[in-house]
Amino acid sequence: MVSAHVWAMSHGVVELFARGTPGARAPFPPEDLLEAGIGIYLRGLGLIPGDT
Secondary structure, three states: OHHHHHHHHHHHHHHHHHOOOOHHHOOOOHHHHHHHHHHHHHHHOOOOOOOO
């Protein structure tokens, strides 16, 4: 289930940036968006510690 969610999130980021809009106007690169999203997801599941 976790891998399916990460794949879905990755697919969404690719779709946003590959089409040029709205990704072209994003204030951050796609890899940062994906890394942050995965971090939030894993913290929510309690699989990695939260930021202190």
